[in-house]
Structures are given as structure tokens and as C-alpha cells.
Amino acid sequence: MSRRRIERELGRRFISWRHDYTPAPMPMDAVKSAVVYVPKALGDSMATFPAIRALQQRGVEKIIVVASRHAEAVFSPLRDEGVEVRSIPHDRAYREVKQMARSINADHGRIDLCVEATLRDASSAVYFVGTLKARMNLQFSGSKMKCYLPKVSDRALAMYASEESVPRCWAALMSDAGVGEMAGRFELPIPLEIERQVSQALEPLGRYIALNLDGGDDERKLTLEKGGEICQILIERYSLPVVLIASPAGEAKAAALAARFPTATLPELPRSIHHSGAIVKGAELLVSPDTSVVHVASAYDRPVVAFYSKQLGLWLPQSTRQSVVVKPGDVNALSAAELIAALDDIDASAEEQSRT
Incomplete structure (x- = not known):
């Protein structure tokens, strides 16, 4: 020492x-x-x-x-x-x-x-x-x-x-400690007025996929190029619109990505954790680096594909349908094949659920 x-x-x-x-x-x-x-x-x-x-x-x-x-x-x-x-x-x-x-x-x-x-x-x-x-x-x-x-x-x-x-x-x-028996779940209460605001803004899209580009530090931030690659795969695979989630710091990058794809959109909504949470709550699937919106997906049991820059068992998703890809040091090392494999896992679990 x-x-x-x-x-x-x-x-x-x-x-x-x-x-x-x-x-x-x-x-x-x-x-x-x-x-x-x-x-x-x-x-x-x-x-x-x-x-x-x-x-x-x-x-x-x-x-x-x-x-x-x-x-x-x-x-x-x-x-x-x-x-x-x-x-x-x-x-x-x-x-x-x-x-x-x-x-x-x-x-x-x-x-x-x-x-x-x-x-x-x-x-x-x-x-x-x-x-x-x-x-x-x-x-x-x-x-x-x-x-x-x-x-x-x-x-x-x-x-x-x-x-x-x-x-x-x-x-x-x-x-x-004798305080009480509770389920061990992440939680994010979302004010009803925010849920309504987000629902009204996204209603014309119908079903959608949520994509978040940024985590809390540089090794958990997707570049514009990697985000475009992921967005392309999601659109081709599911034929659903992609709704981008952004913090104020990541808004310019998300807007640049939305401009590249006719079916990708960055909603004109406040950039708050509750607005992002409401987007995740209504999504068919969340794709994101390891960050708070992954835990929102856990809170509302939404399917999630998450990219981690290190193995973090303490902070893994709790969603019933989830797939995690670990890319040590930089999530941008994610390959198209790894993303497709993760999506295959998510879709296979959905089919298994439908049979039970």
C-alpha cells in the first residue's frame, strides 16, 4: 500500500x-x-x-x-x-x-x-x-x-x-432489520402529467423502440457513428420508429442521428429523467449503454439490450427480457454481430413467453 x-x-x-x-x-x-x-x-x-x-x-x-x-x-x-x-x-x-x-x-x-x-x-x-x-x-x-x-x-x-x-x-x-418485506426492485415514480405529455407526443408513432446513446462517462457513450449503425440495424429488423433519448449534454448528437434516418425522432420534450422514463415505459424495447434508463426499464419490466464497459453484476438489468453485452473499456467496440445476437436473445425470450 x-x-x-x-x-x-x-x-x-x-x-x-x-x-x-x-x-x-x-x-x-x-x-x-x-x-x-x-x-x-x-x-x-x-x-x-x-x-x-x-x-x-x-x-x-x-x-x-x-x-x-x-x-x-x-x-x-x-x-x-x-x-x-x-x-x-x-x-x-x-x-x-x-x-x-x-x-x-x-x-x-x-x-x-x-x-x-x-x-x-x-x-x-x-x-x-x-x-x-x-x-x-x-x-x-x-x-x-x-x-x-x-x-x-x-x-x-x-x-x-x-x-x-x-x-x-x-x-x-x-x-x-425488521422494517418490512419489500420486493428488491428499481423504481422511478413518474408524475401523471409527464406520462400524459409523453404519451400525447409519441401517440402518432404507434409502437416504437427507444435508443439512448450516452452513459455517465466517456467509455459508456456511443459515438454518432456507432449510434447510426445500431439505429440502422433496429430499423431494418423491426420496421418500427426509433425514439431517441438524450440528456441536455447529448441532445446535439441525438439530433444529428435523428436527421440521418426518416423513422428516427428526437421528441420535442424536456430532457428530464421523468420524460426519459416515460419514453422507456412505453417502448417495445430499450437499447442503451449502462446508465439510469436501463434501471428505468427494470422498474417497468421493459425489454432491454444494454452495453456495459465492465462486468457489473450489482447494476445489471432486472427486466424479464434482457440481454447484456460487455465490451471492456469502451462500448463502441460493440460489433454488429454482437448486437444482432443480443436482439436474437430478446426475441427468443419473447417467443418463449408467448408459449407459456
């Missing part, structure tokens, strides 16, 4: 020691307030819904979700269900992390339960949990801090280590 890594590890241990405290465990039936701390990416946020739904099932009166500003929209529909949603810039904004914990305590008094959902035994979680000082805490990051409930995370930790789907790990933890 390098000197820098040793110093970093010693620093992390010090802040863990400094922020640790003795919890005051209580029966889950007595829990009236809970915080779910998940200032992470869109996919991480969608994966935590088994924890939130278990708290709702338990009848916890006050549920607060602390999200990153980037992913706050994932949880915004929960406000209509009485869930309080707050946000910080990101998990490394340590000053804001501590301020958020103090603000929650000032507004609600001591919190009964904190669900630390960053999945990492890192400084952000230590600062938040150690400042909030809830009566008890749950996690499966592997932290050794004594403020976390012992033993209840053992099964979730083992599942995580064996790369089972993250939502299933959350479901296992909430079950073993």
Missing part, C-alpha cells in the same frame, strides 16, 4: 472514531422518524426504493430523503406521498453534508432511524451519520462504527459482495 493510501486510510479511521457514538436502539414499531441518506447518482437513487417503501409500509410518520441535486428529481414525486425531500450538491460537499444533518435535527429533533445509503464506508457517510446522531442507523457499506445496528446487515453485505442486484440487497437489509 502506498504512503498516500495509508495516510488516507488513517485519516478515514480518525474521522470515524471522532464521529462515532453510542446508539439508543428502539423497536422498529416505535420508529416515528427516519432519514434516507443517498446523495448519489440516478441509478443509486432508484435502487434505494425498497428501503423507502419498507419505511412507508412500517407506517413511519416522518420520512426524509437527502439526495444529490442531480438526482433529487428521482424522489420529487414522493412529496405527494408525504415524504420530505432535501438535497445537497453531492456527497463530497462535506460542509453542506454536516449543515444538512444539523438542519434536520433543528427541524425535527432527534431522528429515530437513519438509513445510510451511499454504499461506501466513506467520509460523507461518516460526517452525516455522526452529525445527525440518530437513535439507530442501518447500512451495508461495511462500516465498523458502533452507531450502526450490528448483525442485521450481514446478509445484505454477503449479497453485495457476491454482486447481487443492489435493490435486492436493500430489500434483504430492511427485512432482516
Whole structure:
């Protein structure tokens, strides 16, 4: 281990020691307030819904979700269900992390339960949990801090280590902690008005395939040329229109691709996770690099062909009909033959379903 890594590890241990405290465990039936701390990416946020739904099932009166500003929209529909949603810039904004914990305590008094959902035994979680000082805490990051409930995370930790789907790990933890029994699924609630807006915009197309070009980093972004190759194969194979999904950053590339194909379209809709989610929910098939819309397909059990730049068992699709192609280092190494084979798998599973 390098000197820098040793110093970093010693620093992390010090802040863990400094922020640790003795919890005051209580029966889950007595829990009236809970915080779910998940200032992470869109996919991480969608994966935590088994924890939130278990708290709702338990009848916890006050549920607060602390999200990153980037992913706050994932949880915004929960406000209509009485869930309080707050946000910080990101998990490394340590000053804001501590301020958020103090603000929650000032507004609600001591919190009964904190669900630390960053999945990492890192400084952000230590600062938040150690400042909030809830009566008890749950996690499966592997932290050794004594403020976390012992033993209840053992099964979730083992599942995580064996790369089972993250939502299933959350479901296992909430079950073993006695909070509630929930299905381990990704979730993205979509506001009804957005569903209607997207449905009206796409109704003239009839059945369609959704194609997304971009993941979260460069090795998960399809080039315009590779996107064109994929689009051509999809149109020739299915004779269906292709609806392109784009973030604001990828809009120009998607528009350039749509201009190349008469039956490809980039809808004139806001570029939000909920609008993208509604497109995926109505699609016959999603084709995409590894990114949040793959988890949306899982949430609504839509068929998906996904391209991964590394093997990520924790984040694989949960859709009944799915095919994953792993291209180490760069999804643009995908060949036409590999795409066709993945589509063959999807179509074969559809035929098998129709016979059962």
C-alpha cells in the first residue's frame, strides 16, 4: 500500500472514531422518524426504493430523503406521498453534508432511524451519520462504527459482495432489520402529467423502440457513428420508429442521428429523467449503454439490450427480457454481430413467453 493510501486510510479511521457514538436502539414499531441518506447518482437513487417503501409500509410518520441535486428529481414525486425531500450538491460537499444533518435535527429533533445509503464506508457517510446522531442507523457499506445496528446487515453485505442486484440487497437489509418485506426492485415514480405529455407526443408513432446513446462517462457513450449503425440495424429488423433519448449534454448528437434516418425522432420534450422514463415505459424495447434508463426499464419490466464497459453484476438489468453485452473499456467496440445476437436473445425470450 502506498504512503498516500495509508495516510488516507488513517485519516478515514480518525474521522470515524471522532464521529462515532453510542446508539439508543428502539423497536422498529416505535420508529416515528427516519432519514434516507443517498446523495448519489440516478441509478443509486432508484435502487434505494425498497428501503423507502419498507419505511412507508412500517407506517413511519416522518420520512426524509437527502439526495444529490442531480438526482433529487428521482424522489420529487414522493412529496405527494408525504415524504420530505432535501438535497445537497453531492456527497463530497462535506460542509453542506454536516449543515444538512444539523438542519434536520433543528427541524425535527432527534431522528429515530437513519438509513445510510451511499454504499461506501466513506467520509460523507461518516460526517452525516455522526452529525445527525440518530437513535439507530442501518447500512451495508461495511462500516465498523458502533452507531450502526450490528448483525442485521450481514446478509445484505454477503449479497453485495457476491454482486447481487443492489435493490435486492436493500430489500434483504430492511427485512432482516425488521422494517418490512419489500420486493428488491428499481423504481422511478413518474408524475401523471409527464406520462400524459409523453404519451400525447409519441401517440402518432404507434409502437416504437427507444435508443439512448450516452452513459455517465466517456467509455459508456456511443459515438454518432456507432449510434447510426445500431439505429440502422433496429430499423431494418423491426420496421418500427426509433425514439431517441438524450440528456441536455447529448441532445446535439441525438439530433444529428435523428436527421440521418426518416423513422428516427428526437421528441420535442424536456430532457428530464421523468420524460426519459416515460419514453422507456412505453417502448417495445430499450437499447442503451449502462446508465439510469436501463434501471428505468427494470422498474417497468421493459425489454432491454444494454452495453456495459465492465462486468457489473450489482447494476445489471432486472427486466424479464434482457440481454447484456460487455465490451471492456469502451462500448463502441460493440460489433454488429454482437448486437444482432443480443436482439436474437430478446426475441427468443419473447417467443418463449408467448408459449407459456
